[in-house]
Amino acid sequence: MNPAAAPPSGPHWLAEAQAGVLRDPDTAGTLIAAAARELPPAGVTRGRAVLLAAVLRADAGVARLATLYRHGDSGEKLDLLRALPLLPDPGGLPAAAIPLLRDALRSNDDRLVAAALGPYSDHLDQAAWRHGVLKCVFLGVPLARVHRLGERADAELAVMIGGLAAERDAAGRRLPPDAAALLRHLTAATTDDQPVTPAEG
Amino acid sequence: MRIFDPHIHMTSRTTDDYSAMAAAGVKAVVEPAFWLGQPRTCPGSFADYFDSLVGWEPYRAGQFGIRHYATIALNPKEANDLRLTPVLDMVPRYLAKENVVAVGEIGYDTMTPQEDTAFAAQLAMAMTAGLPALVHTPHRDKARGTARSLAVVAESGIGADLVVLDHLNEVTVRQVRDAGCWAGFSLYPETKMTPGRMVELLKKYGTERMLVNSAADWGRSDPLLTVRTAEAMLASGFTEAAVDQVFWGNPTEFFGRSGRLTPAIAGAADEAYAGNSITRGGR
Ligand SMILES: [Zn+2]
Numbered sequence: 001m002n003p004a005a006a007p008p009s010g011p012h013w014l015a016e017a018q019a020g021v022l023r024d025p026d027t028a029g030t031l032i033a034a035a036a037r038e039l040p041p042a043g044v045t046r047g048r049a050v051l052l053a054a055v056l057r058a059d060a061g062v063a064r065l066a067t068l069y070r071h072g073d074s075g076e077k078l079d080l081l082r083a084l085p086l087l088p089d090p091g092g093l094p095a096a097a098i099p100l101l102r103d104a105l106r107s108n109d110d111r112l113v114a115a116a117l118g119p120y121s122d123h124l125d126q127a128a129w130r131h132g133v134l135k136c137v138f139l140g141v142p143l144a145r146v147h148r149l150g151e152r153a154d155a156e157l158a159v160m161i162g163g164l165a166a167e168r169d170a171a172g173r174r175l176p177p178d179a180a181a182l183l184r185h186l187t188a189a190t191t192d193d194q195p196v197t198p199a200e201g
Numbered sequence: 202m203r204i205f206d207p208h209i210h211m212t213s214r215t216t217d218d219y220s221a222m223a224a225a226g227v228k229a230v231v232e233p234a235f236w237l238g239q240p241r242t243c244p245g246s247f248a249d250y251f252d253s254l255v256g257w258e259p260y261r262a263g264q265f266g267i268r269h270y271a272t273i274a275l276n277p278k279e280a281n282d283l284r285l286t287p288v289l290d291m292v293p294r295y296l297a298k299e300n301v302v303a304v305g306e307i308g309y310d311t312m313t314p315q316e317d318t319a320f321a322a323q324l325a326m327a328m329t330a331g332l333p334a335l336v337h338t339p340h341r342d343k344a345r346g347t348a349r350s351l352a353v354v355a356e357s358g359i360g361a362d363l364v365v366l367d368h369l370n371e372v373t374v375r376q377v378r379d380a381g382c383w384a385g386f387s388l389y390p391e392t393k394m395t396p397g398r399m400v401e402l403l404k405k406y407g408t409e410r411m412l413v414n415s416a417a418d419w420g421r422s423d424p425l426l427t428v429r430t431a432e433a434m435l436a437s438g439f440t441e442a443a444v445d446q447v448f449w450g451n452p453t454e455f456f457g458r459s460g461r462l463t464p465a466i467a468g469a470a471d472e473a474y475a476g477n478s479i480t481r482g483g484r
Pocket of ligand 1: 208210233235306415
C-alpha cells in the first residue's frame with residue numbers, strides 16, 4: 001500500500017480511482033477510505049462497491065477483499081458487507097466472506113449486524129443465521145432488514161425467541177412488535193404442523 | 202452552550218460520562234491515540250487500539266449524539282520500545298480513515314533518539330496526508346521539551362498553524378504563541394491546568410489559537426472540566442461569543458484543516474447540526 005500517492009480528485013474521481021485499483025490493487029485501501037470524502041454521501045456505498053469489484057479482478061483478489069475488511073473502519077466494513085451480493089465471484093468468494101459475516105455478527109454495532117444479514121447471509125449456515133436474527137431482536141434491529149426471514153425462520157428460532165420473550169416477561173419488558181409477531185407466526189405454524197409462509201421478500 | 206472537546210480519551214470513560222457530557226452540551230470530541238497505562242508489547246495491540254478509535258468508539262459516542270473524531274500516532278513514550286517500531290508503518294493506513302483528523306499524540310516523553318525519530322517521521326506523515334498534528338509536551342523538563350518540540354516542528358516544514366502543542370501551562374505558553382502554533386491546555390486536576398488558571402491565561406493571551414480540553418482518561422480526570430471552564434469564563438466577564446470561540450470555533454477551525462469534519466460540525470449553525478444524523482450509519 002502506498003499512502004504517499006495523492007488520491008485523484010474531481011468529478012471523475014470514481015472512474016480514476018477504479019482505474020487506479022486496476023493498475024495497482026495495493027492502492028485500494030487508501031482509495032476506499034478516501035471515498036468517504038471524495039464522493040457525495042449518497043454515493044459512497046455504491047462507489048466502494050465499484051472499487052471492490054475492481055479489487056476482485058486482481059491476483060489474490062478474494063484475499064485482498066478480506067484484508068480490506070479487516071483494515072476497514074466501521075463505514076468501510078459496512079459498505080463491504082453491503083457490496084458482497086453485487087460482487088463478481090472470481091472463485092472462493094463465499095468461503096472468504098463467511099468469516100467476515102461472522103465477524104460482523106460478533107460485533108455490537110447494530111449496523112454491521114444488520115448488514116451481515118442482508119442477501120449474502122444465504123451463505124451462512126442455519127445456526128449462525130439464527131443467532132444473528134436473535135441478536136437483531138436483542139439489539140432492536142428491525143427484522144424487515146433480515147434477508148429471507150420468512151423462508152428461513154424455523155422452529156429452533158422460535159424456541160430461541162421464545163426464551164428471550166420469557167426473560168423479557170420476567171423483567172417486565174416486551175419483545176419488539178415485529179419479533180413478537182414472528183414468534184406468534186412461528187409457534188402457530190409449528191402447532192398446526194404447517195409450512196412457514198414468507199413474511200416478506 | 203456547545204462544547205467540542207479537542208482532547209479526551211473516551212476509550213477509558215464510561216457511558217455515564219457520555220451521558221453527562223451530552224447533557225452538558227458536548228457535541229463533538231477528538232480522541233488522540235496515546236498510551237493506555239499498561240505498556241503494549243506488540244504492534245497488533247496497536248492495530249486493535251487504532252481499530253477501536255475508527256470503529257467501536259465513534260459508534261459508542263454516536264449512541265449519545267456525540268460526534269467522535271480521532272488522531273492516530275505511535276505515542277512518544279511507547280516509541281522507545283523497539284518491538285513497537287513497526288507501528289510506524291501502520292500509521293499511514295489509519296490516517297486515510299474518515300474520522301481521523303490529525304496525527305497525534307506525537308512529541309516527547311523523555312527526549313530520546315527513538316522519540317526524535319518517531320516524532321520527525323510522523324510529522325512527515327502528517328504533511329503527506331495533509332493533516333494537522335497534535336504534539337504532546339512532556340510532563341518532566343517541560344519548558345525545554347516544549348522548546349525542542351518547536352524546533353522539530355520548524356525543521357519539519359509543516360505550517361505552524363497546522364500544529365497544536367498540548368498540555369501547556371503558564372511557563373510554556375509564550376514560546377508556543379510566539380512560534381505561531383496553536384496552544385493546547387488540559388484541564389487536568391492536580392497535574393495540569395485548573396479552570397481558574399485557564400481563565401487568567403485567556404485574559405492574558407486572548408482567545409485566538411487557544412484549544413482547551415479535559416484530556417480525561419484513565420487517570421484522575423474530569424470530562425466536564427471544559428464546561429466548568431466555560432462557566433468560569435462567563436463568570437469572569439467573557440462574552441458568550443468568546444466562550445463559543447474557545448470551545449467550538451477554535452477546535453472546528455483547527456481540526457477543520459483536515460477537511461474531514463462533517464458539514465454539520467464544521468458549519469457554524471446549530472440548526473445544521475440538529476438537522477443531520479450524527480453518524481453516517483444513518484444513511
Ligand atoms: Zn492525551
